Amino acid sequence: MSIAEAAVTAEQSFVPTNHKGLTYPYGGAEPAPGTVMPVAPGIGWVRLHVPGPLKHVNCWLLDDAGGMALVDTGMNTPEARAAWEALAQGPLASVRVTQMIGTHFHPDHIGLAGWMCDTHGCPLVMTRGEWLTARMLVADARDAVPGEMVAFWRAAGWDDAQIAHASERGWAGFRRIVTPLPLGYTRIQHGDTLRIGAVAWQVVVGSGHSPEHACLYDPIGKVLISGDQVLPRISPNVSLGVTEPAADPLGEWFDSIARLKALPDDVLVLPGHGDPFTGLHARLDAMDREHRERLDELEVFLAEPRRAIDCFGRLFRRAIGPDMLGMATGEALAHVRRLEVEGRAVKTIEDGVWWYRAV
Secondary structure, three states: HHHHHHHHHOOOOOOOOEEOOEEEOOOOOOOOOOOEEEEOEEEEEEEEEOOOOOEEEEEEEEEEEEEEEEOOOOOOHHHHHHHHHHHHOOOOOOOEEEEEEEEOOHHHHHOHHHHHHHHOOOOOEHHHHHHHHHHHHHHOOOOOHHHHHHHHHHOOOOOOOHHHHHHHHOOOOHHOOOOOOOEEEEEEEEEEEEEEEEEEEEEEEOOOOOOOEEEEEOOOOEEEEEEEOOOOOOOOOOOOOOOOOOOHHHHHHHHHHHHHOOOOOOOOEEEEOOEEEEEEEHHHHHHHHHHHHHHHHHHHOOOOOOOHHHHHHHHHOOOOOOHHHHHHHHHHHHHHHHHHOOOOEEEEEEEEEEEEEEO
């Protein structure tokens, strides 16, 4: 039975569930380890474990001429490699990966992309911004944390103990969890059509979570492979980082939400984390509203000068441990930077520390 045939059978066996305006057509069911779960005609779902609070990442197999195209791979960990090897000996035996498509550069999505390309002799397909960012991070071979990074942490309000703890982890973490990428790749960009089997997928690019994140939209089958650009229960991290400290990632995120809002509301969304769902517009509206409400609360909080690290209580409503400090700092900086861009806050620098105050 092909994925297309199995999907018809699967749709008849699940009881949909509803939560906060979204419908989960598979009722919380998920693919068991070593299996591929059909979710739509010609589309299979593989779920892999990743370390950290997200716990898993979703990978999607698309029927293609001569095999299947793969969207995202999981992180380069022994557990993820073993999972793919078990699939290759089971439901994917003798199946060739025809195209290796990466939604964005984060290691939980392309950690094994190079390994897949080597194993199957297939091309890597990504946007230029994501491929170049990944290549840059892999090529940065320094082991010690650069001085610019330490200055960035200090500017955000980190103390000596926090800087020392982060520095102990070194600088080369990215390349340890990403297999070497091919020297060449196939570029996709917003508005392109990517033909996979009988389906002409439209490339929809978003920014904010990453530089040039690719989503794939099938207007006939009404399916959106959203990567991390749209997640059902959590809002993706939107961070300001050391590589582009004058950027406005949250502004780019708002623009991306508006772009995705132009798609039909009744598409089946296949996210990078969480379960497939319908209710795209409700989710986009909720993410937009959540960030704008945070900005309003933050503006009130900035009646007195604050550092980025002082804003955690207004943004996250929970304690931030050392392992999440970097992501929380990036998100806080993205919000105060957005207030700057909107003319609602100003930044001053004292002894290398950035202070933000509402106008």
